Amino acid sequence: MQNSVPFSILDLAPVLRGKSIAETYQNSLELALHAEKWGYQRYWLAEHHNMESVASAATSVLIGFIAGGTRSIRVGSGGIMLPNHAPLVVAEQFGTLATLYPGRIDLGLGRAPGTDQVTAAALRRDRFGAGMDFPENLHELQTYLSADNKSGRVRALPGEGLEIPLWILGSSTDSAVLAARLGLPYAFASHFAPAYLLPAIRIYRDNFRPSAQLREPYVMAGVNVIAADESAEASRLATSFYQLALGIIRGQTGPVSPPVDSMSGLWTPQEEAAVKHMMHYSFIGNREQVEKGLDGFLAETRADELMVVTYVYDQSARLRSYEILSSLSQSRDPSP
Template sequence: MARYSLLDLVPVREGSSVGTALAEAAGLAAHAEAHGFTRYWVAEHHGMPGIAGGATAVVLAHVGAATSTIRIGAGGIMLPNHAPLAVAEQFGTLDALYPGRIDLGLGRAPGSDQRVMRAMRRTLDAGGPDAFPQDILELQSYFANDGRTGIEATPGAGANIEMWVLGSSLYGAQLAAALGLPYAFASHFAPDALDQAVRAYRELFRPSARLDRPYMAAGFNVFAADTDEEARYLASSMEQSFVALRTGNPGRLPPPVRDYREGLGAQGNAILDHVLACSGIGAPRTVKAAIDAFVERTGVDEVILTGATFDPEARKRSMAIAAELMDARVAA
């Protein structure tokens, strides 16, 4: 039966602040730990006023101090933005602070646009997406301290880091399979290639010293409440954010709106039908049916639950309901 974990974009709400968002992230991680989540992940994004997880390793240090047993990590670090040695030092530091709890999911996208890549001092001539496989091998070498780079990463050498490949296409699935690493698919916002990626990863997987058989996770949006109507109301904050992002007007997480989709129009509804194809929005029975269908369709080893609400307490309750549903699957 599938495990369950939590992906947090550290949303900044309208009328709130980055400091508040970071405090809420720590509270959410502690809540996830108390409800049996396997891991808590933060994703790297830049240049987005509604997302406060850009300095991902720093956020994880903050979250680690608020928790004690749950795995914490990046879901993920956008490797084209960074020198592998810097990533090795950052996550080696996290491993020294929180031994045996650190995950490092690695993505090939910039987490924003080409302007951000230039601002991060990484260009297509120095790193970039084309260097992604080599950068992963370099990172592995730093953690293994095998001498191949000629540099001993301090911190980093000998760190017990669980590395993942992230993706939303066949490329990431094929690379994870070739390297024998666990793979996480971003179906919570880019569902198109999900089924093909599942097949490719499992069919092409080569055992490694790190992993002897395929292990795959996939993202799934959850908005759970007492009634379907209330859950749809809660989900409308993230729906507004998705539409704003896809139409070139990103901002902070807005308050929910009753019957938001009824007045949205064809274009906006088409955007949401696509981006939220892998979602459970409703009362517990509705969400259970959606989770069951998703797990049966994909056979994933782990479901990455995500979904931001304007009210942090409503988000905690939503995730608690989802955890209960996942636990019931295991017990059944």
């Protein structure tokens, strides 16, 4: 692999059709345990709300569940949607997590609501336009986590002085500008928003200012990977992923469906084109095909780390996909 970059996992706690949310959580823990054994760098969970296909709404609670069931892998948020929360609450929650699991907790932060506008309004109540206040909320959060806030009238206890690594998440160039200005590592959601990946990375690297947390720019890029021992099997497994993406395009967020032999008749040519555009950075096939695709992606982006998403209905096939991927890079480079 290019540069032997570390691999990490982004888990949205996908709910499978015909299965319970309790089973979803056990599947996540099982995957995290295997990921730790296979040498993955970190295991992140993402905040989403009001979606039948996703069970990671209470993100910090799930982070504690995964961190408590594992021993060494870094666990964090990919991310916490900061405008949905008071910065003090986030500081206290992640301060608690970092105290329970020292040296293992990451705090990735985004400005999107992670849901539809009606649900966002329910989350934010009277905080209209909260997303526009993201830089100010981030500064407030950094203040609470700083050791220099000991004389502050409002303090995060626990949280203060714990130096929890912060990440900026984004799918546009705006987030790249902010991450560069603050000197924070940058995670781009290219697994579903490919259009601005290369411009955002360029802006981030060209404008990066060193900080106490990070001396050089560090880019993590999201990709979809479905690997199997045979390419035909990977293609079949991917139909669950395509059905899920098709639902997103249609405004339907039902559970992840079992694979089908063919997508023919399930989507129109226009819908197929839209799905494949949105999921442009998807690498599906056997080991050699996935390796070739990822090598090309890394050569193009020079990403420092890959955050991998795998939507597969069968848990054993999902585990096998991550096992195959882990054989491509066993690097455990130091965290930024």
